[in-house]
């Protein structure tokens with residue numbers, strides 16, 4: 114397993130997948146959808162809202178109920194840095 118976005122869990126395979134700091138340097142921990150120009154694109158997003166976003170495409174891809182996909186998505190998300198850091202604050 115390669116690196117994955119520590120906000121949404123998306124695999125980060127190419128330099129273009131990564132987010133960027135305000136000075137254009139790649140942000141190693143996050144993808145470009147979650148993090149751009151030195152900040153989270155949706156700074157007020159909650160972990161449950163992120164699970165909402167992931168559940169539908171995941172359910173379609175795997176042919177599973179959205180509720181089950183949501184639970185699986187959340188299980189992955191709770192281990193990611195963005196959401197762990199939020200707990201600590």
Ligand SMILES: [Zn+2]
Pocket residue numbers: 118119120121122123143144145146147148
């Ligand atoms: Zn992401």
